[in-house]
Amino acid sequence: MSGVMDKVKSIIAKSGNTFHCKVLKYLQDNGWTVLISPYYNDNISSKPREIDLIAEKAFGVKDMFDKPLGTVNVKLFVECKYISQKTVFWFHGKDKQKAEELVTQTTPLPSNNMYTAKHHYLGENDRVAKLFSDEQNKSAESEIFYKALNQSLNAMIYYRNSESIIELSQKKYILRTVNYPVIVVIASIIYIGLKLIPTLIH
Numbered sequence: 001m002s003g004v005m006d007k008v009k010s011i012i013a014k015s016g017n018t019f020h021c022k023v024l025k026y027l028q029d030n031g032w033t034v035l036i037s038p039y040y041n042d043n044i045s046s047k048p049r050e051i052d053l054i055a056e057k058a059f060g061v062k063d064m065f066d067k068p069l070g071t072v073n074v075k076l077f078v079e080c081k082y083i084s085q086k087t088v089f090w091f092h093g094k095d096k097q098k099a100e101e102l103v104t105q106t107t108p109l110p111s112n113n114m115y116t117a118k119h120h121y122l123g124e125n126d127r128v129a130k131l132f133s134d135e136q137n138k139s140a141e142s143e144i145f146y147k148a149l150n151q152s153l154n155a156m157i158y159y160r161n162s163e164s165i166i167e168l169s170q171k172k173y174i175l176r177t178v179n180y181p182v183i184v185v186i187a188s189i190i191y192i193g194l195k196l197i198p199t200l201i202h
Contacts, residue, residue: 040158051155070173090131152181
């Protein structure tokens with residue numbers, strides 16, 4: 001019996017589902033409604049794919065007289081990844097103009113607004129990761145971060161116009177739904193940040 005349980009524990013450890021469940025519990029404990037492992041159709045390959053979690057939470061909006069107007073709902077498309085190998089990221093300057101355009105197009109925030117400037121896409125960090133590679137030297141399509149990005153973005157595109165997943169009894173007048181792709185990572189490694197520069201390093 002102990003040998004069987006050892007095999008079961010080994011399967012659990014390798015699956016990554018324990019981490020998946022921890023992220024699920026964290027979201028539920030903080031008031032998010034969560035769908036577990038829903039499938040979507042990949043537009044490029046026309047094959048069914050799976051996103052780890054879709055989470056949604058409604059945030060109340062009031063007018064200047066403190067009268068409720070409805071809610072802005074935030075929907076997260078979450079991919080959970082356990083990283084066991086060393087991974088290197090290359091960073092480059094953020095295109096703040098395009099970042100602001102994305103924020104104003106996909107959220108209720110207008111341009112030239114103090115709250116827009118505080119959005120995490122336009123935060124204090126002026127550099128973002130542009131390239132990545134791990135020690136296994138796999139093709140780009142097989143890179144764990146490439147796959148995570150692909151899954152969260154494609155799931156968001158597939159579901160972004162879908163109905164709210166919040167229970168009917170909890171729904172209010174939804175003013176806007178804001179969608180975000182999210183990758184949650186657990187790793188036992190050290191990430192190395194490198195500045196991406198236009199000259200070759202010899």
